Amino acid sequence: MNSPRKRLYIQEVSVRDGFQIEPAFVPTLDKIALINALSTTGISKIEVTSFTSPKAIPSLADAEAVMRGIKRNPDVEYTALVPNVRGCERALTCGVDEINLVMSASRSHNLANLRMDNEASLAQFGEIAKLASPHIKINASLSTAFGCPFDGEIAPSRVLDFISRFVDIGIGRVTLCDTTGMANPQQVEALCSAAVARWPGIQLTAHFHDTRGMGLANALAALGAGVVHFDASLGGLGGCPFAPGASGNVCTEDLVHMFEAMGLNTGVDLEALLACSRMLPALVGHDVPGQVVKAGPWNRRYALPEAAR
Ligand code: COA
Numbered sequence: 001m002n003s004p005r006k007r008l009y010i011q012e013v014s015v016r017d018g019f020q021i022e023p024a025f026v027p028t029l030d031k032i033a034l035i036n037a038l039s040t041t042g043i044s045k046i047e048v049t050s051f052t053s054p055k056a057i058p059s060l061a062d063a064e065a066v067m068r069g070i071k072r073n074p075d076v077e078y079t080a081l082v083p084n085v086r087g088c089e090r091a092l093t094c095g096v097d098e099i100n101l102v103m104s105a106s107r108s109h110n111l112a113n114l115r116m117d118n119e120a121s122l123a124q125f126g127e128i129a130k131l132a133s134p135h136i137k138i139n140a141s142l143s144t145a146f147g148c149p150f151d152g153e154i155a156p157s158r159v160l161d162f163i164s165r166f167v168d169i170g171i172g173r174v175t176l177c178d179t180t181g182m183a184n185p186q187q188v189e190a191l192c193s194a195a196v197a198r199w200p201g202i203q204l205t206a207h208f209h210d211t212r213g214m215g216l217a218n219a220l221a222a223l224g225a226g227v228v229h230f231d232a233s234l235g236g237l238g239g240c241p242f243a244p245g246a247s248g249n250v251c252t253e254d255l256v257h258m259f260e261a262m263g264l265n266t267g268v269d270l271e272a273l274l275a276c277s278r279m280l281p282a283l284v285g286h287d288v289p290g291q292v293v294k295a296g297p298w299n300r301r302y303a304l305p306e307a308a309r
């Protein structure tokens, strides 16, 4: 008898991490149509938007309209990025399934991105945990967990200390984010293994950017460390506007393609995902980095040229 294929969970961030850095505003109805299409692909979670200051992130200024306008699939979790208590209050009015809190492991990126220090972010997290639970799930995303474009290397002990602070607040879901693609597979394996060993009960997500071409290798390293939840972005869009040199996330369809080719079960219909990806260039007005949508899946075959027959 065949053993069941290992189940992985793919979490789509293009409509938040991707659209937040796009120079052109993607119209609200187009965002909604894309999210509705993504909702039917087998993706387990979609980060719909962010409830941030519209001055900081103008491209997601329509957060309420998008969150309220989408058609909800009960098999999909709908989450939204929240930087502070004000953002949490806004998210709660829209019935999100999960609040994705954000802060950075480094002091400098926290200041540049959120205009507060790490302790101030943790204080906001504490207030939000009281405000939101038990009605709603809370995830904490830790940016620059594998390196900061301002501060450089981040000690693994510093990352583990932040996770410990999240757990103390009662947060049971944590995402380690490689904001500007500084992580390497060896580092990912070591840090994720340490986190999984110390907190086997938390839901740990790996969030990689492909800025230096190590995104898929890092995802494999995280898988090897026991991670089964992965953030990824359709077409490979993405990047933090407050991190110099930031570029796109690991591409969702390329990640799904790799895992499925390896015989793992992502739960995602690759063809349906590729159909969503084909919508992107028209939505954002430029070509996108994803590769499988151009090359076709590994099992694509071509007719032998006439001359070779
Ligand atoms: N939603 C909407 N507006 C908000 C808000 C929120 N969550 N939080 C603050 N604001 C508004 C305030 O009302 C104020 O508006 P005003 O200028 O019209 O009076 C303005 O934003 C500034 O408020 P302040 O509390 O001084 O915030 P700040 O300027 O120090 O900015 C953040 C702090 C966190 C709100 C802002 O830096 C931010 O939204 N960052 C998001 C970064 C991000 O998403 N990065 C990419 C993802 S990693």
Ligand code: ZN
Residues within 6 Å of the ligand: 017, 177, 179, 207, 209, 238, 239, 240, 249
């Ligand atoms: Zn990101």
